[in-house]
Amino acid sequence: MSANLTSNKLKAAQDLQEFGYCLLECPVSKSEFTQLRKRLLDVAKKEREDGGAFLYDGGNQRVFSLLNKGEEFERSVRDPVVLELMEEVLGFNFLLSSTHANIAGPGGASMNIHADQTFARPPWPPYALVANSMWMLDDFTEDNGATRLVPGSHLLCRQPDYDRGEGDARTIAVHAPAGSVMIFDGRLWHQTGANVTDRPRHGILNYYCRGYVRQQQNFFAGLKPEVVERADERMRRLLGFENYFALGLADGLE
């Protein structure tokens, strides 16, 4: 049993609860998607040419801090459909935790099976502390490194136990056309697949957390001033510039 591609938010929310992930049909226009993809490919290429690219696992590349690298990425982190579903998982006033790209390159190895909230010591509460979204910039297929996951594993509420062989748990590859967005619960066991094709698989991971969980990326220290200056209230809230109850106060209760 696994989630199906849908544009129906109710169905997506049900899949998230039951399987720990859902698959959304492309939530933006074709031209917006084309611009997003082009920007990521341009930035990734430039980082490789400049010698500053983060390369790993025999052909894979990460491109970090996307908000500093193009306004297209700002639009993707605040996509209203994705945010609505994130709120279902993470509750109100959740935060953006980080935004980066993972490119599974030809020959790239698969990643260890893990859950994204491994930073939290057990026992985990019976709900997600974080949730991720994968913007698929290419068709995701069995062979090109599509994300692999164990449907329903979020309900175990713990990370895989490698000593019990769960590092080899049975996974399925998430196949979907370019433009699809997968949203997944921070407790779900998953991994990048191995890319055995001759073409890269590009994906953007916009990662979110509950309003009281520490963000993966330190936006206060790392964001370019112009990104902060143009942020409206919604964006400031996502970045953590607004308070969550009595957390994140700049000057007492003012």
Ligand SMILES: O=C(O)CCC(=O)C(=O)O
């Ligand atoms: O690239 C993927 O398919 C998944 C990446 C991932 O699991 C991670 O970065 O933690």
